[in-house]
Amino acid sequence: MRKALVASSLLALLLSGCASNPADRDVSGTWINQVAIDAASQGGPLREALQAYGPNLEWEVNTKASQARYFNGFERPEGKLLGEKSGIWSVDFYGSSTTELKRDGRQLLQAANDNEPEQLFDRPSEPAPEGAPLGASFERALYASYMGGSWTISSGNGAGATVHFQANGQVSGLPGVDQYSLCLAGDCASMSGGYDSVWLQQGGQGNPWIFARSGKQLEIFQAINTSQADEVPSFTPGPRQWLLEKQ
Incomplete structure (x- = not known):
């Protein structure tokens, strides 16, 4: 009987410990918008997917330093983590806005506010190397999923060759x-x-190109600037340079 009571007490202690485990509410670390990546990887337009499930693409939260910042594709605003109340962490962007974050199981939930919709984030399966800029983990995951695999040049210079787009931005x-x-x-x-x-x-020299993704086909067009020399560039698709087919 005594052994049964001890075992029962230990089980209750373990269960209560799991229920109050701080890790269940921990928001520290890097989180990426995997939902947007999965949507894009269905083979449709990239920016449509990012706009539908963004606009934020990556969060980096440091609870010890009371800091949080995010990447939305071009900006990296940094805010002050005010603290946690009932599992909700508030991030103040220095008076301009406040964002609420909380754990939702294995995901990070960014609550909807007047400026942005509710958004979900996951831990990256392969985080960017230490020292990489904020957003690098999202980009690596996106590149691997959206551009990964083997592509054959069906039309254009190098027809018949196999193309590989790497997660680190290299291409062969x-x-x-x-x-x-x-x-x-x-x-x-x-x-x-x-x-x-x-x-x-x-070799460090490059240009913008327009592309269109439809399923397993990827078309790359020359980007024609329709603006005057003293105006901000405005690009539209020109002649198609390549048609790639995913193997």
Whole structure:
């Protein structure tokens, strides 16, 4: 009987410990908008997916330093973590706005407010290397999912070659290109209107290009600037340079 009571007491203690486990409410660390990545990886337009499930793409929270900051594709605002009440952490962006964060199981929930909708974030499966800028973990996950795999050049220079877009922004098999960077938001998005754009370069020299993704097909077009020399560039699709098919 005594052994049974001891076992019962230990079980109750363990269960109560799990129920009040601070880790269940911990928001520290890096979180990425995996929902937006999954939506984009269905094979449709990139920015449509980011706008539908964003606008924020990555959070970095440091509860010990009372700091939190996020990446939305072009900005990295930093706020002050005010503290936790009933599992909710408030982030003050120095008087301009306040955002509430809380754990929702294994995800981080950003509560809806007057400026933004509710958004969900997950831990990155492969975080960016230490010292990488905020947003790098999201970009690596996006690049691996949206651009990953093997692509065949069906039309254009290098037809028949196999192309690989790496999660770190490197690319092989695409003639005249060794690096790429997808436009997520900001000036590059404004200059390309409603089109998706990508920066392609080799040896440090590059240019913007317009692309269109439809399922397993990826078309890359020359970006034609329709603005005058003294105006902000405005790009529209020109001749198609490549048609890639995912293997």
